[in-house]
Amino acid sequence: MNEWEDYSSALDRAAKVIDDAELVVLACHVNPDGDALGSMLALHLALLAAGRRSVASFPAPFVVAPHYRELPGLDRLVPPSEVPEAPDVMVTFDCGAMNRLAGLQPTAERAGELIVLDHHISNERYGTVNVIDSDAAATGVVVHRLIGRLGLPLTDGSAIALYAALVCDTGRFQYETTTPEVFALAGELVGYDVPVARLSRTLFEEHRFAYLQLLAEALAAAELVREQRFVWTAVTQEMLARHGVALEEIEGLIDVVRRTAEADIACVLKEEADGSVKVSLRSVGDSDVRLVASAYGGGGHRFAAGFTSTVGIAETVDRIRAAL
Ligand SMILES: [Mn+2]
Incomplete structure (x- = not known):
């Protein structure tokens, strides 16, 4: 068949x-x-x-x-x-x-x-x-x-x-x-x-003002790795608590980060309450981010994928960059 x-x-x-x-x-x-x-x-x-x-x-x-x-x-x-x-x-x-x-x-x-x-x-x-x-x-x-x-x-x-x-x-x-x-x-x-x-x-459009302020902080802290055409930012539990924003409220953050013209791959790392890190990856070029996510026990699509990491934000970013 x-x-x-x-x-x-x-x-x-x-x-x-x-x-x-x-x-x-x-x-x-x-x-x-x-x-x-x-x-x-x-x-x-x-x-x-x-x-x-x-x-x-x-x-x-x-x-x-x-x-x-x-x-x-x-x-x-x-x-x-x-x-x-x-x-x-x-x-x-x-x-x-x-x-x-x-x-x-x-x-x-x-x-x-x-x-x-x-x-x-x-x-x-x-x-x-x-x-x-x-x-x-x-x-x-x-x-x-x-x-x-x-x-x-x-x-x-x-x-x-x-x-x-x-x-x-x-x-x-x-x-x-x-x-x-x-x-x-x-x-x-x-x-x-x-x-x-x-x-x-x-x-898609409406957000609480508190989310917009968190968004501003997350974008200000975003890093662009030009040689890898990779952009990423992270949201910690401390940031969420300080702005009074729930984790499920920041799902759309990746869609803002992936607007970066100088990057083909965008990444948002979200720290969960238990300390694990939820990673969202988006590709706007030819890269297959599902391959990166699969290598770390996750899955998804060629252009949108994700996985959960237990090694902290900095180490997770290092591993993603190594996998690109
Ligand atoms: Mn679906």
């Missing part, structure tokens, strides 16, 4: 498993982004609207970044502690590796059927059904096809969630993944009651 046939039959199998299930448990990766949340909420809302039993969650910390607050269905998520321990059917979203399920990994390991919906080329295919389209611009694209195969109608809520997934993972229709199919899907989605301008404002 070629890749597309493989994918298409996995999609059919996923639809059959979900259709036969009494209850489905949905989960996306830890620290969910717009695609993880949007793709999960879209299927959740479509199932609920059809009178199906669906429980959706994501691993602790059970906090949604403030810029996702307009996503529909957030009030219909449950904390991970309320997820059935050994579900017959579980579905994961945008989650390339089992360990990205963090506290919900044991639940996934106990699930009778584990359906993996994703578009990461690095996906470890840890499910019993792996529906992975590495050409898809977002996991939301895969979920849109699955909703179609399930014969479920799209609701306004599902359409908004899928639109958010698409607009987040294509960088507002600016990344190379923005194909004619992406615009066709976006066109279909905005045919529903999608508040395009309001979503753009909350997803």
Whole structure:
């Protein structure tokens, strides 16, 4: 079978498993982004609207970044502690590796059927059904096809969630993944009651003043390594505490840093409460940052990848520079 046939039959199998299930448990990766949340909420809302039993969650910390607050269905998520321990059917979203399920990994390991919906080329295919389209611009694209195969109608809520997934993972229709199919899907989605301008404002534009001040400090401290066309900055727990900003609030910082004209690779290092360092990498040139992230136990895409480091900020930067 070629890749597309493989994918298409996995999609059919996923639809059959979900259709036969009494209850489905949905989960996306830890620290969910717009695609993880949007793709999960879209299927959740479509199932609920059809009178199906669906429980959706994501691993602790059970906090949604403030810029996702307009996503529909957030009030219909449950904390991970309320997820059935050994579900017959579980579905994961945008989650390339089992360990990205963090506290919900044991639940996934106990699930009778584990359906993996994703578009990461690095996906470890840890499910019993792996529906992975590495050409898809977002996991939301895969979920849109699955909703179609399930014969479920799209609701306004599902359409908004899928639109958010698409607009987040294509960088507002600016990344190379923005194909004619992406615009066709976006066109279909905005045919529903999608508040395009309001979503753009909350997803990408609006920030608390405290974040802007932290941003100023992080940009002032950024370092440009001209000979490697590499730019990086770091945010420590001390900075977050001083500005009163939460870690999930600074997700968009990398998108500012990667604007640097003199760099092809941008990096933001975020110190977590436990002292580990979360590394976000972006490539705007030919470099494949997934290779760097994979070398340190992470994953992602050619142009956007990440990993977690336990050796501190300075040593992590040295290792990334050595890997470039
Ligand atoms: Mn994604």
